Amino acid sequence: MAPQDSATLIRPALGLGAWAYDRGEFVPATAPRLPLSTQGLHYGTGAFEGIRAHRSDAGVFLFRAHDHYRRLLRACRLLRITGIRHDAGELVDLTVELLRRNAHDTDAYVRPVAYKLSLLPGTPPGVSLHGVSDALSITTFGFPQSRAAGGVRCVLSGWRRPAGDSLPAQAKITGGYATTALAADEARASGYDDAILLDRSGNVAEATTANVFAVVGGTLVTPPDTGDLLPGITRDTLITLCREAGTEVRERVLRPADLFTADEVFLSSTGNGVVPVISLSGRDVGTGAVGPVTTRVRELYTEAVTSPGGARPEWLTPVSSHATPTTGKQG
Ligand SMILES: Cc1ncc(COP(=O)(O)O)c(C=O)c1O
Structure with a gap:
């Protein structure tokens, strides 16, 4: 069989916007090619963010985009990704431009990723943060926040959240998500929706991609x-x-037994918002139904992400032209 042109192997992911921002320019999202030697691919030396744009009657608004980009830029400092010449405000502007080009007709998810790219001349092969070029790309996906209104079934994972002295916890470092993938796979293979990971001391750390x-x-x-x-x-x-x-x-240490005896448990993340946990490792949480506190917190959150006149208008950056203008700047 004739070898296939790699272009024929690249398929748009579900909901992927037609345009991406890649290394300084807007390009068709399926066109970018990375060298097979990309350091971030081999060694997990990259960091990413997940940012949401919510669509409501008031328009389309990014939620806390400046805070997400500030977290990404701090992660870049950690990984010596020094070639990103934009500040958080400029990255938000690029994201707004990209979302406008992609004109998603539902809520959108924005995925910036910054990573180590290629060895610079004179840098010997191997794992390195010094002497390696770096890059930033942004893709967007149109997909509604699932909200999982009826709640999810979680398991306490056999995989532990890596300790901060092995993997810094405050950054979304790509390589660290191998643990996430193992825990999520273990949970789903056993019939659960998600996993909650403990830390090295046996206390509750977080879910695969959410806080608890x-x-x-x-x-x-x-x-x-x-x-x-x-x-x-x-x-x-x-x-x-x-x-x-x-x-x-x-804000205090939670032990596994606290979750088993809690009245309610829920997860929080940009990707899925506030998600009730109705059972844990096969036991009902509380009554096994979505509780009143979770319901109230979900309402507060939904209002904050969709209402430019809500509790914190400075958290919202308008994307669509009919959205009510705000400063879009966060303190
Ligand atoms: C490991 C982990 N914990 C928590 C979260 C929730 O973070 P945020 O609310 O900033 O999306 C995420 C988000 O993806 C995550 O990956």
Whole structure:
């Protein structure tokens, strides 16, 4: 059989926008080619973000995009990805331009990824952060936030969240998601929707791609972001909104037994928003149905991500031309 042209093997992913931003220019999303020697591919030396644009009657708005790009730029500092010449505001502007070009007709998901690319002349082969060029690309996908209104079934994973002294927790480092993939695969192969990972001490860290909240003894609790978990932007959003609404939120260590005895458990992430956990490792959480605190927190979140006149208008950046203008700048 004749070898296939690699171009014929590249298929658009479901919902992939027609255009991408890749290494300084807007290009057709299926056209970019990376060298097979790309360092980030071999060694996981990259960092990414997931950002949401929500579509509502008021228009299309990016949510906390500046905060997501600030987190990405901090991760770049960690990985010595020094070639990104844009600040967070400029990256948001590029993202708005890309979303406009791609004109998704549903909520959209934005995936920037910054990574180590090629050895510079004089750099010996091997794992290195120095002497390696770097790159940034952004793709967008049209897909609605699932909201999983009826809740998900989770398992306590056999895989542990890597400790921060092995894998920095505050950045979404591509290589670290091998653990995520193993835990998600284990959960799905066993019939669960998602996994909750413990840290090295056996305390609750986070779900595969979400933070964990629980209602314990009437109080909303989440593990502190000084632990081995990604300090999620959705987590911060929910803590802020709940406290502003007069609901106490305690950041404290959660043990597995706290989850098994909690009245309610839910997950928080940009990708899926607030997702109720109705069972854990085969046991009902609380009554086994979506609880009132989770429902209220979901309402607060939905309002914040879709309403330019809502609690924090500065969190929203308008994308579509009919959206109400805001400054789009975050403090
Ligand atoms: C490991 C992990 N924890 C938590 C989260 C939630 O973070 P955020 O709310 O910033 O999306 C994510 C998001 O993808 C994640 O990958």
